[in-house]
Amino acid sequence: MKLAPIQKKRIYQYIIEQIKASIENGELLPGDKLPSERELADKLSVSRSAVREAFSVLDSAGLVRIMQGIGVFLKEDENEELITRMNDILNPHGVNLVELLEVRQGIEGQAAYLAAIRRSEADLQKIKTAYNHLEQAVAAQQVAAEEDYAFHISVVKASQNSMLLQAVKFLSDKFLQGVHQSRSESLKIPGKSQMVLAEHVEILNAIAEQDPEKAQQAMWQHLQNVKLRYLK
Known part of the structure; x- marks a missing residue:
């Protein structure tokens, strides 16, 4: 049984x-x-x-x-x-965070790869602005789900791929629920929010440097780390 x-x-x-x-x-x-x-x-x-x-x-x-x-x-x-x-x-099983993160690894890893190749200066500035808002929310000890989502969506927009953007928007409700769930857990552990910020900086820097492989790996690893932190 x-x-x-x-x-x-x-x-x-x-x-x-x-x-x-x-x-x-x-x-x-x-x-x-x-x-x-x-x-x-x-x-x-x-x-x-x-x-x-x-x-x-x-x-x-x-x-x-x-x-x-x-x-x-x-x-x-x-x-x-x-x-x-x-x-x-x-429903505690309404959003399977692990499965959602695996979907995001595929979509957003590719988006980060393309963003590093295709991003304009305006795109880069939007990603930096989104990161600054996330940093401010973390400093204020907020859950910062919306700010986290805004950073990720700015990367997807910079990929200049409308289908990737539609895929993210189609899953936006699940994404936000998952982000809120994972960030709520991070807030409970001292130093975890700063660790998450550092992972976002790596994504930002790779896109700024226009290094697609590094950007893809940084995004994939960030979401993998979110999954591992959740499973622990």
């Missing part, structure tokens, strides 16, 4: 479940403003940091808009679409 260990549910998942239930029973509609961080923390008897994590996960998955100083709003998608995508987040 093959048994699997019971997965312990994290608090942010419980919060997302409550939001999903409110959508299902019609209390929340697409485009509605969610209760504030403090309100949700009080009503659900959880910490405000747990609510922030839930909002961050929903934001990374493209399910909410966070407007600073105003509030958090559900995206204006169909109810069924919102619920389906929330189920993906809540």
